[in-house]
Amino acid sequence: MAIPLDMTFSAAQEARLLQLNALDEIRKSALQHTKSVQNQRMKWHDHHIKDKSFKLSDxxxxxxxxxKDNLGNLQxxxxxxxxxxxxxxxxxxxxxxxxxxxxxxxxxxxxxxxxxxxxxxxxxxxxxxxxxxxxxxxxxxxxxxxxxxx
Known part of the structure; x- marks a missing residue:
């Protein structure tokens, strides 16, 4: 967002404050998006993980x-x-x-x-x-x- 050069000092300050507020809003929306993606991944992971329980003397x-990477046919x-x-x-x-x-x-x-x-x-x-x-x-x-x- 460009600021015109013929602005008064108070108008320039006001424009800069609006830019900072817009930046804060973008940062908050990015954090919310990150949290929602993490929750989706966590749900998928928890749904697909198999719970194994072992007993003594098993x-x-x-x-x-x-x-893991290079399996032979009979290994x-x-x-x-x-x-x-x-x-x-x-x-x-x-x-x-x-x-x-x-x-x-x-x-x-x-x-x-x-x-x-x-x-x-x-x-x-x-x-x-x-x-x-x-x-x-x-x-x-x-x-x-x-x-x-x-």
């Missing part, structure tokens, strides 16, 4: 971030399994190996994935024997039901 896999990104020894309120977790050697450092809970231990043959047979009714679905091949001879 088995988990740890994400290996070394291979795995997960290390472990590790057992959870201690959990903290901020989402950090203390892990131990299968040999019960504890990690010195804490691990962020977002780097973990729940690991389901495989059943041993004895455990499987015990679970199978405790179930009263087991139904095996009939297999279909090209729309025909395949039955096994008994």
């Amino acid at each position: 088995w988990d896999l740890l994400y290996d971030s070394r291979y 795995t990104r997960w290390l472990g399994p590790y057992e959870i020894v201690e959990t903290f309120s901020n989402g950090a977790v203390r892990l131990s190996t299968i040999d019960h050697v504890q990690f010195k450092l804490l691990v962020n809970g977002h780097r973990l994935r729940l690991y389901h231990k495989h059943l041993s043959k004895d455990d499987f047979l015990q679970q199978f024997s405790t179930t009263k009714h087991v139904e095996i679905p009939a297999a279909t091949v090209d729309g025909f039901v395949v039955t096994t001879p008994s």
